Amino acid sequence: MKKGFLVVLVGMALLFACSLGYASKDEVVVCQGAEVNSLDPARHNSVTDENYAVQVFDSLYFFDANGIPQPRLALSHKVINDTTWEFKLRKGVKFHDGTVLTAKDVKFSIDRMIDPQVKALFGTFYSTIKEVTVVDDYTVRIITKSPDPILLNRLSLSGWILPADLVQKQGAETFFQKPIGTGPFKFVSWSRNDRMILEANQNYWGGAPKFKRLVIRPVPEIAARVAELQTGNADVISSVPPFLLGKLKEMPNVTVQPVLSGRTIFVYINTYGQDALKNKKVRQALNYAIDRKSIIDSILSGAGVPNAVAITKYHFGFDPTLKPYTYDPAKAKKLLAEAGYPNGFKVEFLSPSGRYVMDKEIAEAVAKMLNAIGVQTEFKVMEWGTLVQIYSGKKLKDLGFIGWGNTLSDADGTYGPYFGSAESPFSYYTTPALADKLNKARTTMDKKKRLAMYKQIQAEIFDEAPLIFLYQQVDNYVTSKELKGFQARGDEFLLFYKVSK
């Protein structure tokens, strides 16, 4: 009997000891909500994927926390003419295997993004590039098909520079089993859905990271993610829903970092469908019907900011003087009557569930507010995959809830797909005049002129109200108190080369 008891005791002690897997001072553990799709950036289509690439690779330029492209592997650029750019490269940058980065690596990597054989998922952003030429070992020229004022933004988006010789020798499939870049961390291992292990690159040109190992884990269940932070197993967790913040803020060893996100949430209005939605006054009425502040305060626990025109301060061209639609149901009803719909009309309102923070709950609130001004909503919740097919297949009937992130940090990144052309899969509103203006703004090289153009375009879009504008998200990143130097970003990137414990 005694022996058995002893065995149980020892067993429990062992069990206990084994669970003490807390992250040591040399290791930083990050828990994201989803898994990386692939180690090959050509298969990346989200920031979750890119959060691995940004550790292992560098690009010519990369966005700073304000969404402005800053030189990284490039030292400087010169615009030679409207369609020709010249870049000087940083000297002495080494790949993780010791080889030196030169212009041919840059040409190879950018060519790969445009290559129709490679079919890079983010390749659509590079379609403005006509060709890349090597001038000398540290000088590269990029020629665009037409004037492209945001080339630097494009190069900052998944423009990871790969070692040309090695990739060509090994073939992409083999290379990406153990990828090598010039980034602050070296790839060590990856087990899908389990963890990715990276170690510090002591020879990083930007200064070696201040800790030894970075572990990236996908933990899709939010309760488990928070539990990892509470037990000290994780140092940073992302995608924390607002309703948990109160509890997290009370925890002693935890820091909550809110940050304004570049993601805006709004409701599609199909202006190609029923007559009512073709009328500007009706669309404005829909906007006046919404009490954005109360939605943010009660459903999002304050984690949001009312938004005027679907873009944010992170998008170049944003006009901060434009104020969001106010909550004015009386005015909304009046506008409806003026437009010829004093008794309202019927709409079908689609919403995802779980795709965006509190999306279904917010959409329900919006539907109720629309009902209150006489617009009878038939509310339908759909699984995200089905909804995306409806939206991008031009099958939306009336209204659809959606969010839009910030990839290019430029107004065109949102307005282009949404209003740039009637053929664009995601567009439910445009006019030839607006499409023309957007085209012009997209191809004007002068920054000041672009700013003025987008100011005018925003005013027009605000007035035309082709969307029910709602809010800009506030993201919350939660870190352990020991972590120093972690800066939450509005573009959802997680950077670690200035972080220490």
Next chain:
Amino acid sequence: MGLYIVRRLWHSVIVVFGVIVITFLIARVMGDPVALLLPPDASKEQRIAMTHELGLDKPLYVQLAVYVGQVVRGDFGKSFRYNQPVLRLVLEKFPATLYLTIVATIISIMISLPLGVISAVRRGTITDRIGMGLAVLGQSIPNFWAGIMLILLFAVKFRLFPPSGYAGWNAVILPAFTLALFFAAATARLTRSNVLDELDADYVRYARLKGVPERTVLLRHVIRNAFISILNMVALQFGLLLGGAVITEFIFSWPGIGRLSIDAIYGRDFPVVQATVIITASCFILINLFVDVVYMATDPRVKRG
């Protein structure tokens, strides 16, 4: 007996073929993977090119014929999202699910057998009531709630186990418990009813009359006879758990085929969905066959052929 096995194997092949066709068709009804694969800003040309690359622009019967042809050669295609051969992907993640399922089954048996036997032997008493009450509770508690509660209690509050993930040998305990909960409860109730049936049987009465001690009656006769239908249920459970630990794997971040299939379903990654369903169905069919053979071999009451 050999002929029986051969015939059953042949039937299994037909069933698996049916699974392949049905899964293939259902997957394609799920919707369009291209819309989810490409970033929302992708152009129409990109969408058309990708649809063509994935072979989705061919007529359905052509796609099916190509797929079946590939599968019989052991080629389950390439994942739409990961661009990796699917069979290798599934085989990589299968051991994790197998490990979880085995531990869950062991835990399930360790709980349900004693619970069921004791409840049966003490039928009608408070022990029986409590035992079966726990069983009903176990079957009614949604396993996602149970999983999260276990994490909050044993991982966060008592720091006995890691909250999630695959690292450390004790990481399997909480997810295995969560998985075992429902089936342990169901098996406990079945065990109780089987044991009760046996306890009523003539040979038990005769053994008691002979003066055989109750313990021997129980262990040597009753449980052995009840064992067979219990084995049947445990094997079925095992087969179900193998393909269905999706929720548990999600909650505990367990890198098995449950995680793989849920990501594939959300992402409309047809090849992965098809492969996981086909492989899981095949396992289930083989387990069933195994149980039937064991039944035939061990229970003289079962007719052969």
